[in-house]
Amino acid sequence: xxxxxxxxxxxxxxxxxHFALTEPHSFTVNDAAGRDWICYPVPKEVVQxxxxxSDLVDVERADKMSDxxxxxxxxxxxxxxxxxxxxxxxxxxxxxDEE
Numbered sequence: 001x002x003x004x005x006x007x008x009x010x011x012x013x014x015x016x017x018h019f020a021l022t023e024p025h026s027f028t029v030n031d032a033a034g035r036d037w038i039c040y041p042v043p044k045e046v047v048q049x050x051x052x053x054s055d056l057v058d059v060e061r062a063d064k065m066s067d068x069x070x071x072x073x074x075x076x077x078x079x080x081x082x083x084x085x086x087x088x089x090x091x092x093x094x095x096x097d098e099e
Contacts, residue, residue: 007041027039
């Protein structure tokens with residue numbers, strides 16, 4: 001019997017992050033870099049079947065209309081504290097890649 005050591009969270013930051021508010025159990029988290037995200041837990045089965053990609057079409061369409069971008073991340077971690085740290089680390093890596 002294997003133990004699941006983590007939870008998947010889908011997190012949004014930016015112009016159209018409000019799309020995440022429609023999901024059950026959504027919450028806000030301030031990452032270690034001081035940025036606000038809206039996140040919600042994603043069942044492991046959804047992640048494995050890639051069903052989590054379905055709402056990205058709506059976010060992309062809204063981004064094009066507003067000329068702004070929304071950062072969407074899927075993060076696996078043990079708890080919300082680790083989630084904040086991982087969001088900051090991944091965002092910092094993404095910022096470094098853009099330079």
